[in-house]
Amino acid sequence: MPTIEIDGKIITVESGLNVIQAADRLGIHIPRFCYHPGLSAAGSCRMCMVEIEKIPKLQTACTTPVHDGMVVRTDTEAVQDARRSILEYLLINHPIDCPICDKSGECLLQDYYTDYARYTSRFLETRWRKRKVFILGPTIVMDEERCVLCSRCVRFFEEVSGVRRLGIFQRGAEAYLSTYPGEVLQDRYCGNIVDICPVGALTDRDFRFNQRVWMLKQGHSVCPYCARGCNIIVDFNEKSDIQVNDRRVYRFRPRPNPMVNRYWMCDVGRYGYKHLDAAERIREPLLREGKRLTPVGWDRVIKRAALRIRETLASTGPKGVGVLVHPTVSCETTLAVRELFVEQLKIRNVSTGFPVDPAGFEDEVLIRRDSAPNRRGLEMIGLVPKGEEVPAEKLAADWAEGRIQLLYVLGDDPVRFQHPEAPSPIRAGEGILILQKTTAGPEDEHARMVLPAAMPAEEDGTFVNFEGRVQHFDAALAPLGEALPACEILQRLGEALKVEIHPECWRLGQETWAPSSSS
Amino acid sequence: MEKVVLTRNFGKPDSHTLAVYEAGGGYQSLRKVLASWTPQQVVEEVKASNLRGRGGAGFPTGIKWGFVPKDSPKPKYLCVNADEGEPGTFKDRHIMEQDPHMMLEGTILSAYAIGSQTAYIYIRGEFVLAGARTEAAIAEAYAKGYLGENILDSGYSLDIHVHYGAGSYICGEETALIESIEGKKGWPRVKPPFPAVEGLFGCPTVVNNVETLANVPLILEKGGAWFAGLGTEKSGGTKLFTISGHVNRPGLYELPMGIPLLEMIEKHAGGVTGGRKIKGVIPGGASCPVLAAHELDIKMDFDTLMAAGSMLGSGGVIVLAEGTSMLATLLNLERFFAHESCGQCTPCREGTRWIVQILERIERGEGTAGDPDTLIDIAEHMAGRTVCPLGEAAAGPVKSFVSKFRDEFLPSPGSETGPAGAARHARAGGQEG
Numbered sequence: 001m002p003t004i005e006i007d008g009k010i011i012t013v014e015s016g017l018n019v020i021q022a023a024d025r026l027g028i029h030i031p032r033f034c035y036h037p038g039l040s041a042a043g044s045c046r047m048c049m050v051e052i053e054k055i056p057k058l059q060t061a062c063t064t065p066v067h068d069g070m071v072v073r074t075d076t077e078a079v080q081d082a083r084r085s086i087l088e089y090l091l092i093n094h095p096i097d098c099p100i101c102d103k104s105g106e107c108l109l110q111d112y113y114t115d116y117a118r119y120t121s122r123f124l125e126t127r128w129r130k131r132k133v134f135i136l137g138p139t140i141v142m143d144e145e146r147c148v149l150c151s152r153c154v155r156f157f158e159e160v161s162g163v164r165r166l167g168i169f170q171r172g173a174e175a176y177l178s179t180y181p182g183e184v185l186q187d188r189y190c191g192n193i194v195d196i197c198p199v200g201a202l203t204d205r206d207f208r209f210n211q212r213v214w215m216l217k218q219g220h221s222v223c224p225y226c227a228r229g230c231n232i233i234v235d236f237n238e239k240s241d242i243q244v245n246d247r248r249v250y251r252f253r254p255r256p257n258p259m260v261n262r263y264w265m266c267d268v269g270r271y272g273y274k275h276l277d278a279a280e281r282i283r284e285p286l287l288r289e290g291k292r293l294t295p296v297g298w299d300r301v302i303k304r305a306a307l308r309i310r311e312t313l314a315s316t317g318p319k320g321v322g323v324l325v326h327p328t329v330s331c332e333t334t335l336a337v338r339e340l341f342v343e344q345l346k347i348r349n350v351s352t353g354f355p356v357d358p359a360g361f362e363d364e365v366l367i368r369r370d371s372a373p374n375r376r377g378l379e380m381i382g383l384v385p386k387g388e389e390v391p392a393e394k395l396a397a398d399w400a401e402g403r404i405q406l407l408y409v410l411g412d413d414p415v416r417f418q419h420p421e422a423p424s425p426i427r428a429g430e431g432i433l434i435l436q437k438t439t440a441g442p443e444d445e446h447a448r449m450v451l452p453a454a455m456p457a458e459e460d461g462t463f464v465n466f467e468g469r470v471q472h473f474d475a476a477l478a479p480l481g482e483a484l485p486a487c488e489i490l491q492r493l494g495e496a497l498k499v500e501i502h503p504e505c506w507r508l509g510q511e512t513w514a515p516s517s518s519s
Numbered sequence: 520m521e522k523v524v525l526t527r528n529f530g531k532p533d534s535h536t537l538a539v540y541e542a543g544g545g546y547q548s549l550r551k552v553l554a555s556w557t558p559q560q561v562v563e564e565v566k567a568s569n570l571r572g573r574g575g576a577g578f579p580t581g582i583k584w585g586f587v588p589k590d591s592p593k594p595k596y597l598c599v600n601a602d603e604g605e606p607g608t609f610k611d612r613h614i615m616e617q618d619p620h621m622m623l624e625g626t627i628l629s630a631y632a633i634g635s636q637t638a639y640i641y642i643r644g645e646f647v648l649a650g651a652r653t654e655a656a657i658a659e660a661y662a663k664g665y666l667g668e669n670i671l672d673s674g675y676s677l678d679i680h681v682h683y684g685a686g687s688y689i690c691g692e693e694t695a696l697i698e699s700i701e702g703k704k705g706w707p708r709v710k711p712p713f714p715a716v717e718g719l720f721g722c723p724t725v726v727n728n729v730e731t732l733a734n735v736p737l738i739l740e741k742g743g744a745w746f747a748g749l750g751t752e753k754s755g756g757t758k759l760f761t762i763s764g765h766v767n768r769p770g771l772y773e774l775p776m777g778i779p780l781l782e783m784i785e786k787h788a789g790g791v792t793g794g795r796k797i798k799g800v801i802p803g804g805a806s807c808p809v810l811a812a813h814e815l816d817i818k819m820d821f822d823t824l825m826a827a828g829s830m831l832g833s834g835g836v837i838v839l840a841e842g843t844s845m846l847a848t849l850l851n852l853e854r855f856f857a858h859e860s861c862g863q864c865t866p867c868r869e870g871t872r873w874i875v876q877i878l879e880r881i882e883r884g885e886g887t888a889g890d891p892d893t894l895i896d897i898a899e900h901m902a903g904r905t906v907c908p909l910g911e912a913a914a915g916p917v918k919s920f921v922s923k924f925r926d927e928f929l930p931s932p933g934s935e936t937g938p939a940g941a942a943r944h945a946r947a948g949g950q951e952g
Contacts, residue, residue, distance in 0.1 A: 043709035044864045046904055057903045063709045085900035089869035122893055125876035149862065168704075168862070171687070173872035175862030 103200030137185030147201035219476020229465035230261035283481025306496035326411030327372035330461030377464035459485035567743030569755030574728035586715035607835030615649035625732035707907035750776035765840035803832025806912030808919035856913035
């Protein structure tokens with residue numbers, strides 16, 4: 001294990017690491033454009049040059065392996081001078097259109113100019129013009145004049161997503177980034193190239209011009225759209241002029257986690273942020289009055305739900321009540337369901353959701369066929385003793401055919417976020433259907449009441465991903481409208497049912513499961 | 520010509536054929552070596568010869584071969600760099616056109632020395648005749664048993680493939696050449712790892728210039744000491760010089776390493792056209808810093824020129840007579856480098872074009888007093904900071920031309936060919952970067 005010194009700080013690292021990686025561990029930021037920790041080192045932007053003792057020329061930190069006794073300086077006059085010159089080279093033909101550039105505020109070129117350059121230009125020539133607002137594909141737009149040809153995006157497709165989709169064509173100063181001739185840029189992981197683009201060359205057609213990044217607040221969560229559980233950053237406004245009294249979510253971005261998603265996420269998850277503010281979100285508790293579901297307050301809907309559950313239990317006993325839990329709910333909610341419905345109310349008609357669609361898409365990168373985030377968590381908790389579980393199809397059939405008089409459904413059908421047109425597996429029934437969910441669906445027309453639940457980004461919770469990795473997350477932002485965290489709904493329901501429940505048991509701590517990856 | 524070694528067959532009828540090459544003693548070294556020498560003996564003999572790479576960098580060939588790991592389980596490759604693209608240089612082309620077997624025999628011997636069983640000859644695409652003659656020579660060598668399985672019953676086998684370049688200068692840089700053979704865009708690789716460890720297809724690889732390899736048969740025939748004795752103390756053999764520019768007899772000359780530059784120009788190239796004085800000489804191809812008139816009393820070898828701040832390079836001597844515009848000359852050179860920059864790394868991609876833009880502005884008569892310093896500063900920030908030597912190659916001429924002929928890059932009138940009465944550029948104040 002080589003021990004090296006960078007700017008007077010000593011660190012011992014495993015051999016094979018490059019200087020820039022060792023510096024990152026020390027918290028010393030060496031400016032970079034082409035280097036990205038999730039990609040191979042290109043060594044081409046020449047921004048990360050540092051001084052290394054006993055080597056006369058400056059060396060690129062991203063391609064120089066550490067060796068024992070190495071002494072690195074990142075703050076000398078020569079290094080500063082090199083950085084200034086690279087920035088000058090990059091900026092001579094840059095449009096410097098920060099005021100109208102979507103990347104402004106999270107642009108490395110902008111940051112580094114401010115940090116290291118601040119020179120007066122001596123460029124007297126005419127700037128070269130290149131392609132502006134060039135649509136690369138359905139989600140990505142390119143501004144060639146802003147591109148610094150760092151090749152991060154090219155390497156991303158080659159090394160991460162696995163298909164070469166972009167290349168740098170021509171040579172010298174005429175080199176430009178493009179798709180291959182005639183190709184439209186489409187990939188399940190396209191959005192990542194916007195995240196890793198160090199400048200405003202690649203912007204996201206969805207996010208573009210919607211919000212200045214410095215106006216956004218950040219929260220952390222876990223992506224709920226498949227069994228991978230990518231760690232995410234939620235970018236949102238608490239108030240915007242579009243929805244005056246409400247917050248609005250603008251984007252999801254991947255949050256690095258080497259054990260789960262490294263630096264990436266898929267576009268399904270990325271654009272899944274839209275479900276948070278979607279028109280289909282259920283904002284208020286709904287109760288069927290006559291033919292219509294009508295907004296009523298929480299008190300009324302909870303009282304009514306408790307009443308119906310009591311009535312049914314009184315007339316049919318526990319076998320007349322069914323509980324269907326979709327694997328989109330958190331472990332905490334699952335524990336609350338177990339305590340309330342299974343342990344206290346002795347209900348045994350319990351199911352943990354419909355099976356995974358075998359025809360669903362899956363790849364070797366991130367996307368899992370199972371579009372539910374917590375199937376493994378439900379399995380690990382076990383709502384009913386093993387083997388006593390009721391298959392969801394049977395529960396749905398028992399309900400539709402009248403063998404069950406009351407069905408309480410928790411969570412959203414995971415398939416519906418990706419296939420909104422898919423028919424609901426829950427058909428009409430004679431009895432009472434209570435839905436506790438986030439987003440409207442076709443089964444709502446059969447429901448007596450709909451209880452608006454928070455989405456995962458809006459509540460504390462824990463998911464267990466397909467590998468068994470336990471990931472706790474805190475609420476990134478407040479629930480939309482009157483929606484409540486699922487556990488709180490169950491707690492209120494328990495109180496209305498006059499059942500003694502212990503919310504503290506629902507919380508998963510270190511003592512419950514030692515989290516193998518905290519988020 | 521003195522001490523004719525490499526050009527011994529040049530000019531003979533059908534000099535490119537196997538029959539003529541064999542009649543002059545060709546392939547005797549191969550027979551001798553494969554019969555009784557170990558690869559290590561070949562390496563040692565070449566080390567003793569002081570043969571240095573003729574592609575431009577002048578690295579000792581035997582030492583380069585010694586970097587190939589002997590214990591690697593991977594196949595080893597020899598690449599012959601026949602992508603001769605340095606402006607002012609046209610020696611390898613003549614070897615391939617007039618005596619391709621000399622290169623082939625050298626290639627086989629060198630491949631044997633490094634333990635390679637596959638060699639690639641990367642030929643500049645424009646060299647149609649050279650390519651055809653090389654391919655014909657390879658066919659003859661296969662037919663005669665000098666190539667292929669079990670060469671001359673020695674148990675050693677070698678295949679040679681010819682790969683043509685597509686017109687890019689940068690593919691003469693060894694790692695760009697490797698990328699190109701692999702079917703990729705000719706972008707130089709970041710080093711380390713060096714090709715000797717991780718080269719073609721990720722395997723240990725040696726890239727040698729045509730002229731370098733062409734010397735090997737005679738070294739092994741007559742001995743390393745003999746070859747070393749032909750040259751200077753640290754650089755053995757003769758050198759193929761290609762003299763162009765304002766001389767009466769431009770062309771290819773085989774001369775001893777270390778020959779005085781002026782002797783070469785006056786005695787061999789017939790002096791400067793029109794009896795003019797020499798204004799400057801580019802001693803080793805376009806990328807070598809120019810020597811001014813007062814620097815011409817110099818010996819033409821790697822170390823002397825290096826000490827003088829220039830390079831022997833590939834031996835392309837470009838003579839510039841009095842009356843030549845150094846601005847126009849430098850602009851010509853820098854347009855070449857800007858056009859041939861691969862565009863991968865920032866300083867070279869942006870710097871070469873910026874230099875051209877400034878030189879063009881000076882040529883239009885819109886130069887400013889600050890331009891010479893700006894040019895030198897841009898060049899200094901390119902040199903040594905790029906992925907490959909092209910940045911250095913483009914920077915060298917800028918620094919030397921502008922510092923040695925500064926007047927010609929200034930707007931003031933009165934210089935020999937500078938932009939007289941140049942309109943001062945109005946925008947001297949500058950913009951925010």
